[in-house]
Amino acid sequence: xxxxxxxxxxxxxxxxxxxxxxxxxxxxxxxxxxxxxxxxxxxxxxxxxxxxxxxxxxxxxxxxxxxxxxxxxxxxxxxxxxxxxxxxxxxxxxxxxxxxxxxxxxxxxxxxxxxxxxxxxxxxxxxxxxxxxxxxxxxxxxxxxxxxxxxxxxxxxxxxxxxxxxxxxxxxxxxxxxxxxxxxxxxxxxxxxxxxxxxxxxxxxxxxxxxxxxxxxxxxxxxxxxxxxxxxxxxxxxxxxxxxxxxxxxxxxxxxxxxxxxxxxxxxxxxxxxxxxxxxxxxxxxxxxxxxxxxxxxxxxxxxxxxxxxxxxxxxxxxxxxxxxxxxxxxxxxxxxxxxxxx
Numbered sequence: 230x231x232x233x234x235x236x237x238x239x240x241x242x243x244x245x246x247x248x249x250x251x252x253x254x255x256x257x258x259x260x261x262x263x264x265x266x267x268x269x270x271x272x273x274x275x276x277x278x279x280x281x282x283x284x285x286x287x288x289x290x291x292x293x294x295x296x297x298x299x300x301x302x303x304x305x306x307x308x309x310x311x312x313x314x315x316x317x318x319x320x321x322x323x324x325x326x327x328x329x330x331x332x333x334x335x336x337x338x339x340x341x342x343x344x345x346x347x348x349x350x351x352x353x354x355x356x357x358x359x360x361x362x363x364x365x366x367x368x369x370x371x372x373x374x375x376x377x378x379x380x381x382x383x384x385x386x387x388x389x390x391x392x393x394x395x396x397x398x399x400x401x402x403x404x405x406x407x408x409x410x411x412x413x414x415x416x417x418x419x420x421x422x423x424x425x426x427x428x429x430x431x432x433x434x435x436x437x438x439x440x441x442x443x444x445x446x447x448x449x450x451x452x453x454x455x456x457x458x459x460x461x462x463x464x465x466x467x468x469x470x471x472x473x474x475x476x477x478x479x480x481x482x483x484x485x486x487x488x489x490x491x492x493x494x495x496x497x498x499x500x501x502x503x504x505x506x507x508x509x510x511x512x513x514x515x516x517x518x519x520x521x522x523x524x525x526x527x528x529x530x531x532x533x534x535x536x537x538x539x540x541x542x543x544x545x546x547x548x549x550x551x552x553x554x555x556x557x558x559x560x561x562x563x564x565x566x567x568x569x570x571x572x
Contacts, residue, residue: 266361268354270346271373273299274394278327278336289320299373302386307377307393332378338402339376339394342420346374352424356462360431363461363551367435372427379408382418383426385434390427397423413515413528417473425459425470432458432555439558443502445493445510445531447560452511453535454555457543461551472536473513478527486537487571489530492521499564507531542567 273296279288293300304310304319314322326332357370368388376395384391398405399419406415432455440451459471469475474482482489493499493510501507509519510531517526527533542563543549557563 265354265358268350268357268372270350270353270392271296271371272346273303274336274339274374274376277323277375282328284320284324284327286317286320289318289323293318296373298386299389299391302384303375303377303391307375307380307384307391332376335376335378335395338398342398343374343394349420349424352463352466353427356424356428359462359464364435364555365552370431379404383430385430387434390430390434392423392427394423411515413513422470422473425463425466428459428462429455429471436555442558442560443504444499444560445501445507446499446564447558448507448511449499449531449535450538450560450563451535451558452529452532453537453539456532456536457539458551458555472529472532474527474529474533481525482527482530482533485526486534489534490569490571493531493534496521537571538564538567538569541569 273292276292276295296303300318304315304323305312308326310319310322353372360367360370371389372392373389374392374394377393379393379395381391381393382396383393396418397420400416402418405418410418436451436455436458440447456472460466460468463471468479472479498507498510506519510517511529512518514528516522516524517528517530522530539554543554545566545568
């Protein structure tokens, strides 16, 4: 949508739970198909529960041996068991968890939607094959599914990416509105977003240590690199699932790209270190909740611009590999060499 005074409206701040997830025609460098290896998602969500409902200490000991670090993190970080309850591998508190009626019902709902993860494993097999080709010295990656009573869609521990299946049960799942999740978020709580979100979590986990620079430009280009990373690993995945904006919102961004960039320059944001202000341009939501940005805007317009700058940079440096791009955190150099100047 084109307007005469695009950035003349001040909007109230909107905060909400972040689930990343554009439709569209973003350009992406083509990559030769890497050999595909079979890849499995470890089903901790199933292994935690005994079908016969007979739980012994041996059951929890076996889980601990099979899942090691993730087991401990699940207990202390995901479902918040106090470390004081760590005796016998948290078995007493975990027993209460798996026997809680609400959790039992939630597991039934998860099992009905995710009878298996065959299609998700096939997508991840292709993604990880590309990942190994593009990032040859990367440590092996493990994906583990869990349920946490709507706590986390994804978690990352070193080379482990956790997938909270109870936050992918579908936009019509009746519990989500009851939990007062915002409507824009509920639209993305479906299984189609599972793989793109997991790959994004992998990108953040591997490269988040780069973000020591608190300037807006660093956040802008880091977000752009992460989107390029996901797009490279999932070249057949619709941009709607990768970027989390609708076709209409993407059209708005494309039609107003030059005005968005002019707004960022006019507001002197590129070198701003005001984190709370900067984040407004990257947060998920129904629109970008930042001063001077209209309510008809797309959410996370900073991410859109960051991705476009990275594409401009790659267009001027076609020999740069994904690995070289992702290792480069010289944000000023990336911006300069992109020669980014939307019209």
